[in-house]
Amino acid sequence: MTEQQWLKIYRETVHPLYGYMARRTGGNQALTEDIVQESYLRALNNWKRKTVPDSPLAWLRRVARNILIDYLRQKRRQQKADFAHNPDSGGHTSTDQFHSLEIFSAVSSLGRKKAKILEAFYYDGMSVREIATEMNISERAVEGQLRRARRSLKSLLPELKPNGGQNE
Amino acid sequence: MEDKMNKNYDPDSRFVERLEWQLSSEYRRRSRLKSPAGKIAVSRRVATIAVVAGVLTTGVAVTKAADYIKDSWRKKIEIARVETEVELKRVHLESIREMAADVEVRVSEGLIREEEFQAMQLAVANAELDFKRSLMNLDEVKLSGDIPRNVLYAPLVGGRDFVSERLEMEKTAVELSLEQLRYHLGRYHRLTKQNLVRGHEADQIQTEIANRKTMIDEIQQRLDLRAQFLTGELTAQAVEIEDRLTGAEKNLHIAQTRVESIKAQLDRLKTLETRGEISHLELMQLQYALDASQAELKLAILEMDVLEKLR
Numbered sequence: 001m002t003e004q005q006w007l008k009i010y011r012e013t014v015h016p017l018y019g020y021m022a023r024r025t026g027g028n029q030a031l032t033e034d035i036v037q038e039s040y041l042r043a044l045n046n047w048k049r050k051t052v053p054d055s056p057l058a059w060l061r062r063v064a065r066n067i068l069i070d071y072l073r074q075k076r077r078q079q080k081a082d083f084a085h086n087p088d089s090g091g092h093t094s095t096d097q098f099h100s101l102e103i104f105s106a107v108s109s110l111g112r113k114k115a116k117i118l119e120a121f122y123y124d125g126m127s128v129r130e131i132a133t134e135m136n137i138s139e140r141a142v143e144g145q146l147r148r149a150r151r152s153l154k155s156l157l158p159e160l161k162p163n164g165g166q167n168e
Numbered sequence: 169m170e171d172k173m174n175k176n177y178d179p180d181s182r183f184v185e186r187l188e189w190q191l192s193s194e195y196r197r198r199s200r201l202k203s204p205a206g207k208i209a210v211s212r213r214v215a216t217i218a219v220v221a222g223v224l225t226t227g228v229a230v231t232k233a234a235d236y237i238k239d240s241w242r243k244k245i246e247i248a249r250v251e252t253e254v255e256l257k258r259v260h261l262e263s264i265r266e267m268a269a270d271v272e273v274r275v276s277e278g279l280i281r282e283e284e285f286q287a288m289q290l291a292v293a294n295a296e297l298d299f300k301r302s303l304m305n306l307d308e309v310k311l312s313g314d315i316p317r318n319v320l321y322a323p324l325v326g327g328r329d330f331v332s333e334r335l336e337m338e339k340t341a342v343e344l345s346l347e348q349l350r351y352h353l354g355r356y357h358r359l360t361k362q363n364l365v366r367g368h369e370a371d372q373i374q375t376e377i378a379n380r381k382t383m384i385d386e387i388q389q390r391l392d393l394r395a396q397f398l399t400g401e402l403t404a405q406a407v408e409i410e411d412r413l414t415g416a417e418k419n420l421h422i423a424q425t426r427v428e429s430i431k432a433q434l435d436r437l438k439t440l441e442t443r444g445e446i447s448h449l450e451l452m453q454l455q456y457a458l459d460a461s462q463a464e465l466k467l468a469i470l471e472m473d474v475l476e477k478l479r
Contacts, residue, residue: 003192003199007192007195010187010188010191014187014188018178019177022179023177027177032179033180033187036179040187040191048195048198
């Protein structure tokens with residue numbers, strides 16, 4: 001991979017990657033920037049040793065998502081009690097952003113299949129038809145899975161009340 | 169979660185530019201560290217040590233064989249040695265600049281404190297000076313065909329005064345560190361007013377500042393001597409004696425300070441020994457240190473006497 005190729009990939013992927021991550025962090029700029037930066041550094045490390053994957057954006061998204069999940073697990077362990085009383089204790093996290101992170105944390109803990117369908121529909125803005133095509137299942141099956149996933153999520157987040165489209 | 173999250177989440181353009189620059193630098197840095205295909209990978213540190221060891225070996229070989237090698241060959245080897253030095257300093261400067269840029273970004277993001285950026289700036293300035301100094305040495309070697317001479321009575325080389333240029337650089341380096349110490353002192357004063365630090369830390373910085381000022385004065389004295397030699401006011405011998413006298417005075421001062429400090433410690437320890445709080449062995453160790461420092465003091469006085477008589 002030459003420097004030109006590397007920068008070309010960066011320019012092509014930075015905006016979609018940032019958007020992908022910002023939607024999951026609830027627009028937390030500092031956290032999103034940190035994760036995006038770390039994802040590219042990991043990509044450089046990995047791709048210089050091996051080869052560039054067929055879909056660099058998909059690779060970057062997967063890595064970024066894992067970084068966020070690791071971060072949330074760590075945060076939860078370290079500051080659980082403190083966080084509940086003071087949502088701002090973790091830095092510049094607003095209440096909305098805190099709820100967004102809580103929701104994403106719950107979504108990611110649902111299991112791969114449910115998390116994937118919820119993320120595709122709510123975070124990535126894909127339609128039922130698009131999801132059905134990508135997952136190679138019927139639209140009816142997508143709707144059923146979405147319903148079940150929402151129900152599971154609701155049971156994990158009883159304390160969050162309906163709030164401007166943030167909750168079911 | 170009824171609505172989809174269709175809010176426009178675009179990155180800040182400054183973030184995108186900065187990250188591109190960082191990733192580009194990181195790419196180049198890693199490329200430099202990567203060994204060419206088919207060669208054994210060695211770390212930069214090992215490679216540097218190998219180059220330095222090679223340079224030193226070459227230096228020894230040059231000295232040993234100096235009598236047998238023709239002047240032109242000696243010059244070529246010396247130039248090669250200094251060129252290697254220039255290259256090492258250049259690589260060092262580049263890496264320090266990269267680190268400083270990274271630190272600057274982190275400071276602007278509020279991840280680290282401003283003082284670390286200040287320290288980095290000093291490191292960059294020192295690396296730049298080192299690089300300039302090695303380039304100057306190369307110029308001198310190319311002109312003279314010999315190793316750079318740094319004594320005050322060295323002649324001009326190709327009409328250029330390399331000795332004064334080196335001294336000026338040395339002075340600049342000390343002035344830079346003085347400037348940084350003053351910055352720290354100002355900061356400590358502010359923190360002391362807010363009762364965040366104790367006053368004695370600022371006192372330590374004051375002492376450091378005084379030391380730097382003394383160093384600048386000493387360098388200036390050497391510059392003046394050099395100027396007097398070049399204008400013919402002083403002979404080479406007189407310059408050498410004056411320069412050595414300055415050095416001897418400094419040694420004398422250091423030895424005196426050390427003796428006084430050890431004496432004070434010894435008095436304190438004697439009291440503790442009487443009370444049985446420390447062993448006699450500890451007292452003896454300090455006594456030996458005092459004897460050694462007093463011997464150094466005598467030597468410094470003797471050196472001063474000899475030089476004064478020669479004056």
